[in-house]
Amino acid sequence: MRIACLAFAALAPTLACAAGEVEEGRKLVAEHRCESCHQAKTLGDASAVYLRKDRKVTSMAKLKAQVALCNSELNLGLFPEEEDHVVDFLDATYYRFSAK
Numbered sequence: 001m002r003i004a005c006l007a008f009a010a011l012a013p014t015l016a017c018a019a020g021e022v023e024e025g026r027k028l029v030a031e032h033r034c035e036s037c038h039q040a041k042t043l044g045d046a047s048a049v050y051l052r053k054d055r056k057v058t059s060m061a062k063l064k065a066q067v068a069l070c071n072s073e074l075n076l077g078l079f080p081e082e083e084d085h086v087v088d089f090l091d092a093t094y095y096r097f098s099a100k
């Protein structure tokens with residue numbers, strides 16, 4: 001994975017590396033059932049907690065902090081690297097901080 005990432009990095013710097021992590025993050029969010037709990041809270045669809053008007057997360061730093069909080073508070077057992085993947089996935093899918 002890393003080697004492919006480096007090889008592609010020369011051609012398409014951001015795309016090559018980010019894509020793998022976003023996909024990894026998507027799987028982690030599904031595996032850890034993040035959405036089922038958020039859904040119970042918002043009574044909306046799976047993405048409602050991230051897109052609600054009064055959302056907590058308004059910057060990349062806050063996104064990282066919130067993922068870490070949900071992870072440790074709830075004992076989900078994500079490794080720091082996995083937290084990063086989840087952050088990449090949520091950013092690419094909902095928040096788009098790095099796209100601005």
Ligand code: HEC
Pocket residue numbers: 028029032033034035037038041049050051054055056057058063066067070071074076078086090
């Ligand atoms: C047992 C319930 C539960 C689980 C499981 C859970 N969360 Fe949460 N999460 C919450 C609650 C409750 C909030 C809302 C907190 C608030 O409004 O203060 C929240 C909020 C968030 C937010 C901020 C949304 C916003 O912009 O306001 C993010 C990001 C988030 N969770 C990520 C995750 C991720 C990633 C996972 C899985 C690895 C996860 N959560 C698992 C309960 C949970």
